[in-house]
Amino acid sequence: HGGGGRVTGFGEHTDPQIISVLRSNATSGLEIALRDGAWVSVPPDQTSFFVNVGDALQVLTNGRFRSVRHRVMVNSVRPRVSVIFFGGPSPRETLSPLPQLVGEGGRSRYREFTWREYKASAYRTKLAANRLCHFE
Ligand SMILES: O=C(O)CCC(=O)C(=O)O
Numbered sequence: 001h002g003g004g005g006r007v008t009g010f011g012e013h014t015d016p017q018i019i020s021v022l023r024s025n026a027t028s029g030l031e032i033a034l035r036d037g038a039w040v041s042v043p044p045d046q047t048s049f050f051v052n053v054g055d056a057l058q059v060l061t062n063g064r065f066r067s068v069r070h071r072v073m074v075n076s077v078r079p080r081v082s083v084i085f086f087g088g089p090s091p092r093e094t095l096s097p098l099p100q101l102v103g104e105g106g107r108s109r110y111r112e113f114t115w116r117e118y119k120a121s122a123y124r125t126k127l128a129a130n131r132l133c134h135f136e
């Protein structure tokens with residue numbers, strides 16, 4: 001449950017995979033967290049796809065693209081329906097920042113790990129955890 005009588009439908013988290021493509025009906029509910037932690041509602045648009053950066057893409061881009069923290073609040077007036085495609089690596093795939101994005105003399109912010117390792121680590125934590133801090 002959220003404050004002020006608002007009910008959380010899907011708790012805050014970042015998506016694990018590379019990219020998430022989301023489609024919903026015209027009911028609001030999806031919210032993203034800004035850098036300062038404030039939550040803002042994403043205006044629903046049933047004619048658009050919403051594309052979300054996942055943790056894996058944050059690693060591949062060495063943090064240039066950020067996996068945005070989001071949640072879904074319950075809309076007490078209208079039903080909300082959403083469908084999401086999650087595009088992720090296969091379990092044996094190795095992930096690390098792309099050399100072109102680290103740059104010469106630049107610092108890689110993440111160590112190399114397999115997707116299997118990430119999953120095993122993520123399943124041991126709560127939904128809201130920062131799952132990438134184990135791979136920095
Ligand atoms: O229902 C939504 O719009 C988002 C759900 C979500 O964040 C997820 O499944 O990862």
Ligand SMILES: [Fe+2]
Binds near residue numbers: 013070
């Ligand atoms: Fe999500």
